[in-house]
Amino acid sequence: MIINGVNIQAGAALSKGAVSNKPVLQDQSSQSFEDRVSAKNAKIKKSEQQAQQDATGLRALITTYPGGNITADERAASKLRVIDIYVGDLPRVTDSLESKIDVLEDEVATQMPDIARTDWDFSIDENGGIIVKADHLNDADKEKLASIISKSGITEDLTEARDLMVEFIEEDRTKAMYSTSIGKFDLTNENFSEIINFREYVDGASSSPIGHGYALHDQLDARAEVVYNKLTTVDIYV
Structure with a gap:
C-alpha cells in the first residue's frame, strides 16, 4: 500500500520462527530523479505507440x-466517338x-528543286499557321516553303486532322482524365506542331488500312509526354 508516497509492506521477519505484523516502510524518494523521469517517458512512449497502432488499423x-468518376453513359458516349473518329x-x-x-x-520540286531532295516536313500550330520542320534550311527558305504549303489548299485538311487527333485522344481518356x-499522351492544339509531322504521318498511314492509327501512335510515342496514366490515391483514416 502507498500512503503519501511511502510504500508500506507487511510481513517482514523479526527473528527465527516469529512473524511481526509491523509494517516495513520503503520511501520512494530513494529512487533517483533520473530513474523516475525515465520510467515516465517510457510510459508516455508506450501510450503513443499504442495510439499509432490503433490509428493504423483504421487507415484507408x-x-x-x-x-x-464518370457515369456509364458518359463512358459509352466517349467510346462511340473514339470509334467514329478511328474508322x-x-x-x-x-x-x-x-x-x-x-x-x-x-x-515543291518545281519551285525549290534543291529543297525537294532534302529531308523536310511540316505541321500546323493552334492558329492554323504552317510550321516548317527542316533544321538545315535558312529562314528565307523556310518562309518560301511555308508559303507554297499554304497556297496548296491543304490548310483546311490540316486543321481538321489536328482537331480530330486531339479529340480522339481526349475522348479515349474521357472526362476522368x-x-x-493512346489517351495517356498529352496532345493539344498548343503543342501539336511540336509532336505531329504530316509527311511522316501520311507515309506511315499508307502502310495499311489502319495505318493511320499506328502512324499517330508512333509520333506520340516518340515526342509526346505521357501524363494521363496515373490514378489519384487519397490516404484517409476512417
Missing part, C-alpha cells in the same frame, strides 16, 4: 480518377491529305 487508401473521320481526312501532299511535293491507351 482510396484510389480515384484524376478528373473524378470514319480520321481515315477520310488522312486519304485527302495523302493526295494533296503528293501534289504539294511536286510543286485517365487512360492506359
